[in-house]
Structures are given as C-alpha cells and as structure tokens.
Amino acid sequence: MEHKLREFFDNALKEVSLDCTVFGFHEGELKVLLLRWKGTEEWSLPGGHILLDESADDAAGRILSQRTGLSDVFLQQFYTFGNVNRYVYHPEKELLEKLEATFGKGFFDGIIFRRTVSIGYFALVEFAQVQPTPDWFTDECRWWSLAEVPRLLFDHNEMIERALKALRQRIRNQPVGYNLLPEKFTMPELQRLYETILDRPFDRRNFQKLLMSYDILERLEEKRVGAANKSPYLYRFVKEKYDRAGLEGISFSM
Amino acid sequence: MEHKLREFFDNALKEVSLDCTVFGFHEGELKVLLLRWKGTEEWSLPGGHILLDESADDAAGRILSQRTGLSDVFLQQFYTFGNVNRYVYHPEKELLEKLEATFGKGFFDGIIFRRTVSIGYFALVEFAQVQPTPDWFTDECRWWSLAEVPRLLFDHNEMIERALKALRQRIRNQPVGYNLLPEKFTMPELQRLYETILDRPFDRRNFQKLLMSYDILERLEEKRVGAANKSPYLYRFVKEKYDRAGLEGISFSM
DNA sequence: CCAAAAGTGTTTTTATTACACCCATGA
DNA sequence: TCATGGGTGTAATAAAAACACTTTTGG
Numbered sequence: 001m002e003h004k005l006r007e008f009f010d011n012a013l014k015e016v017s018l019d020c021t022v023f024g025f026h027e028g029e030l031k032v033l034l035l036r037w038k039g040t041e042e043w044s045l046p047g048g049h050i051l052l053d054e055s056a057d058d059a060a061g062r063i064l065s066q067r068t069g070l071s072d073v074f075l076q077q078f079y080t081f082g083n084v085n086r087y088v089y090h091p092e093k094e095l096l097e098k099l100e101a102t103f104g105k106g107f108f109d110g111i112i113f114r115r116t117v118s119i120g121y122f123a124l125v126e127f128a129q130v131q132p133t134p135d136w137f138t139d140e141c142r143w144w145s146l147a148e149v150p151r152l153l154f155d156h157n158e159m160i161e162r163a164l165k166a167l168r169q170r171i172r173n174q175p176v177g178y179n180l181l182p183e184k185f186t187m188p189e190l191q192r193l194y195e196t197i198l199d200r201p202f203d204r205r206n207f208q209k210l211l212m213s214y215d216i217l218e219r220l221e222e223k224r225v226g227a228a229n230k231s232p233y234l235y236r237f238v239k240e241k242y243d244r245a246g247l248e249g250i251s252f253s254m
Numbered sequence: 255m256e257h258k259l260r261e262f263f264d265n266a267l268k269e270v271s272l273d274c275t276v277f278g279f280h281e282g283e284l285k286v287l288l289l290r291w292k293g294t295e296e297w298s299l300p301g302g303h304i305l306l307d308e309s310a311d312d313a314a315g316r317i318l319s320q321r322t323g324l325s326d327v328f329l330q331q332f333y334t335f336g337n338v339n340r341y342v343y344h345p346e347k348e349l350l351e352k353l354e355a356t357f358g359k360g361f362f363d364g365i366i367f368r369r370t371v372s373i374g375y376f377a378l379v380e381f382a383q384v385q386p387t388p389d390w391f392t393d394e395c396r397w398w399s400l401a402e403v404p405r406l407l408f409d410h411n412e413m414i415e416r417a418l419k420a421l422r423q424r425i426r427n428q429p430v431g432y433n434l435l436p437e438k439f440t441m442p443e444l445q446r447l448y449e450t451i452l453d454r455p456f457d458r459r460n461f462q463k464l465l466m467s468y469d470i471l472e473r474l475e476e477k478r479v480g481a482a483n484k485s486p487y488l489y490r491f492v493k494e495k496y497d498r499a500g501l502e503g504i505s506f507s508m
Numbered sequence: 509c510c511a512a513a514a515g516t517g518t519t520t521t522t523a524t525t526a527c528a529c530c531c532a533t534g535a
Numbered sequence: 536t537c538a539t540g541g542g543t544g545t546a547a548t549a550a551a552a553a554c555a556c557t558t559t560t561g562g
Contacts, residue, residue: 015268050371052338052368054338226560229511230513458541482535
C-alpha cells in the first residue's frame with residue numbers, strides 16, 4: 001500500500017494540492033463534509049493531489065467522486081491558498097507522531113512536502129445522494145453543520161470561510177439550488193436554502209415572485225402532503241433554462 | 255548568471271508559477287504590460303516563481319515591483335490555471351531552440367518543468383508611474399493596448415481574458431479608479447475609465463450622481479485648463495472612504 | 509377545532525433611466 | 536465667433552420592499 005502511494009506521487013504534482021469544501025443542505029442547515037485522520041481526532045477537508053496528466057478541475061472531480069460517490073457535481077475553484085504559514089494549525093510534530101504510530105515510522109518521508117500551495121474548490125451536492133467515504137489517510141467521513149465545524153487541520157477553517165463567501169457571491173449572479181436540493185422541492189424549502197446561505201430572512205411573496213421571474217422553475221401539480229398544514233406545491237428546475245440562466249447570469253438582489 | 259538562476263530555483267516552488275495581468279489606463283484605453291523573450295518575437299505576461307519563504311501574494315508583489323518599479327500596488331489573485339494543455343501555444347520545440355540559441359544549449363534543463371500550475375493575478379496601476387523593466391529572460395517590456403495584444407506564449411491570452419472578466423466583476427462591487435488614475439482627475443476621465451472597462455457608454459449626469467453617492471470622492475476647487483472647452487473640475491478619492499467602500503462593498507449597477 | 513404553515517395581490521417606496529439647455533474655453 | 540466638451544436637475548419608469556388575510560392539513 002505504501003508502495004502504491006509512492007507510485008501515485010511519482011505521477012502527481014507534489015507542490016500543489018487541492019481541497020474541496022463540499023456543501024450539502026439538510027434539515028434547514030448548511031453542512032460540509034469532513035474527514036477524520038487515522039488514529040487521531042483531527043479533521044480536515046477532503047483533498048488530494050493532481051495527476052500529471054489531469055487538469056486541476058478533473059482532479060477535483062475525481063477526488064470528490066471518491067469521497068461522495070457522485071459524478072458531475074457542481075464544482076468550482078474559488079481561491080488558491082499560498083501562504084507560507086498554511087500549516088499554522090498543523091500540530092506538525094504531534095500529528096506526524098500520531099500518524100506514524102498508525103502508518104509506521106518514516107512513512108511520510110517524501111510524501112509530506114516542504115511547501116505546498118492548495119487550490120480551493122467548493123462543491124454543491126444533494127445531501128441525500130452522498131455516500132461519505134473516507135480515503136486512505138482517514139477513517140471517518142461525515143457531514144458537519146457549518147456552525148459546529150471544529151478546529152481543522154492546516155488552514156482548512158479559513159478555506160471553509162472563503163468557500164462560503166464564494167457561494168454567497170455566486171448566489172447573487174447565478175441560480176443555486178439545482179445542485180443542493182432534491183429533484184422536487186417546495187417553494188418554502190427553496191426559500192429556506194436561500195435564507196440559510198445568505199443568513200437572512202426573505203418575504204415569502206417577494207421571494208416567490210422573484211424566483212419565478214427568472215423562468216427556471218416549473219410548478220408541478222403534485223403537492224407535498226404529511227404535515228399538519230396546507231400542502232405546498234412541488235417545483236422543479238427546468239434544467240435547460242436553469243443552465244442558461246447560469247451562463248447568462250441573473251441578479252438575485254433581495 | 256546561470257548559477258544564480260539555479261540557486262533561485264533551489265529556493266523556489268517549481269511546480270507553481272504565477273502570472274500578472276497588469277492593467278493601466280492611458281489615452282482612453284486599457285493597456286496591459288507584456289514582455290518579449292530574448293532572441294524571439296514571442297510575448298508573455300510578467301510572471302515568476304514563489305520563493306519557499308514567501309507567500310503567493312508576496313511573490314506577486316515582488317515580481318510586479320521588479321517589472322514596474324512600483325510597490326504597494328493593487329494586486330489580486332483571480333484564478334489558478336491548472337490545465338494539462340496550458341502549453342498549447344508554447345511553440346514548445348521552436349521556442350526552446352530559439353532560447354537555447356540565446357542562453358546556451360541545455361540551459362533550461364531543470365528550469366522548465368514537466369508540469370506547472372499558474373496562479374493568475376491582476377494588478378491595477380497608474381500608467382504614468384510605471385517604469386517597464388524586462389526581466390532576465392526578456393529584453394523588452396512595454397504596454398500594449400488590450401485590442402492589439404498579439405498571440406502570447408502559453409495560455410496567457412486566456413489569462414488576460416479572465417483577468418478582464420475579474421476586473422469587470424470587481425468594478426460592480428468595489429470602487430476602481432484609485433489605482434488606475436492619477437491623484438487628481440476629472441469626472442469625465444473617471445467616466446471614460448468605467449466606460450472603457452465595461453465597454454459601454456454611460457449618461458454623464460447619472461454617472462456623476464451615482465459616483466458621488468458613494469461618498470468616496472472629493473471635488474476640488476481646481477479645474478483642468480488647457481482644452482478648448484469649459485474647464486472641468488478636478489476630483490480626488492478620499493482614501494479612507496475609498497478603502498472603507500472597498501471593504502464594505504458598493505453596488506455599481508449602471 | 510386548533511395550531512401550523514402555505515397560498516395569494518396591491519400599495520408604497522426606492523432606485524434607475526431618460527432627457528436638453530446653457531456655459532466656459534482655446535483656437 | 537465657433538466648435539468642443541462640461542456643468543447641471545427633473546420627470547417617467549421600473550424595481551424592490553412592505554404588508555394581512557384566507558386556506559388547507561393533521562392531530
């Protein structure tokens with residue numbers, strides 16, 4: 001296995017890594033996918049290295065697909081982290097000791113590099129579709145509510161902060177939701193997604209008016225039943241129109 | 255000299271480079287700074303590598319300062335270029351041959367790397383303040399009008415395109431101009447800057463109204479004289495207010 | 509029958525756009 | 536004196552925000 005890893009690095013960029021902030025939406029909360037490193041209580045974002053014959057975007061897709069089981073996810077680069085002190089919360093020695101206890105002494109020689117720059121990606125995924133899967137360095141992969149994210153390894157807390165900013169920026173120029181919600185959803189659910197991402201309330205009537213004005217949503221005959229209240233209509237995105245709106249840009253200015 | 259270069263690379267990241275699109279504004283046109291490679295007619299953006307003890311932002315500042323003589327310029331990362339085929343317009347063999355004719359055969363072994371990822375920065379500078387200065391690989395550094403930029407080495411045409419998009423994006427959320435104009439300027443000059451960047455005309459009265467509403471500009475008593483028309487007032491940015499507006503964000507929505 | 513949440517339009521306010529005449533300057 | 540470009544305000548239109556009552560549902 002060690003052998004396989006070294007082989008991987010022979011075919012990969014060493015000084016460049018890549019980390020993904022994977023956003024999901026569940027029970028009215030934004031969540032991110034985190035990994036716990038083998039033999040430790042330390043968490044980090046999913047990430048990895050770029051193969052020599054692979055673009056950065058392809059690498060991000062590959063890594064994401066390995067951690068979630070999904071392909072063709074919404075995935076976008078948002079910032080490249082190039083500080084010298086990116087490892088400030090790298091309990092450098094202690095972490096290495098713990099990991100060597102698990103992986104064997106000297107295992108990381110030639111795998112942990114003197115300095116790396118990391119390209120930050122964020123992904124939007126449908127919570128229920130994800131099969132969180134740890135990688136070879138980690139033994140747990142699970143969702144965390146944004147508010148409960150612990151202190152992470154490296155500069156990964158900063159990465160999440162910036163990813164969230166990028167998402168908030170994006171939501172004002174492009175529709176968001178297709179990737180985060182199940183195929184059919186209600187208007188109040190979509191509204192809660194927007195309220196969660198932007199962390200502020202909207203007026204129901206104005207919200208519906210604005211979203212419908214983009215002409216990317218289709219209201220279905222079906223309603224969601226089961227709650228002790230009036231059954232809300234179900235909607236779905238019209239993919240072609242949604243994609244077109246994404247390219248041409250919208251102005252969500254509430 | 256070769257020695258010095260190799261020494262540099264011993265202390266620098268090899269798989270990561272960095273390229274700057276430097277925007278200036280002169281005679282009503284946006285210009286970018288380009289370099290011509292020694293012994294060739296090939297042009298590229300100014301760029302370089304990151305030292306091991308230097309952040310990516312610091313490296314960009316260093317490189318920019320070497321090419322322009324300026325320090326403390328507005329400089330911002332906008333995208334990281336990670337395609338495998340970044341060298342498509344790298345007339346790979348021909349360029350290398352020409353360069354080896356200048357620098358000596360085998361000179362580039364160990365300096366041109368199997369694969370690099372490049373962090374794109376864009377800079378806004380005051381045209382008249384710049385002292386264009388070639389680097390060690392190039393023998394000419396000069397301004398080019400955006401419209402006249404030739405086919406560049408590597409993926410640098412794409413970089414400029416994306417940099418311009420980033421600038422256009424930025425101009426709608428943050429004031430731009432402090433870095434591109436001389437200290438004192440007229441309202442029509444500022445308007446022409448906006449018109450040039452966004453490539454569309456504005457109404458004079460509405461433009462002035464909106465810009466003044468941000469409360470970042472001060473109208474001076476002085477006027478610009480010399481033209482065969484009514485002398486326009488001079489304005490200047492109030493730095494503290496300009497910076498605050500930059501942090502808090504404005505909405506330029508004309 | 510009650511609590512909970514969804515459906516629905518109109519008015520007010522604010523922001524954006526369109527538009528034209530006079531004035532100062534240098535040649 | 537004339538051509539050029541700058542200074543200035545108001546009215547019309549469009550967009551955003553505020554706002555409340557009725558309906559349906561399950562318990």
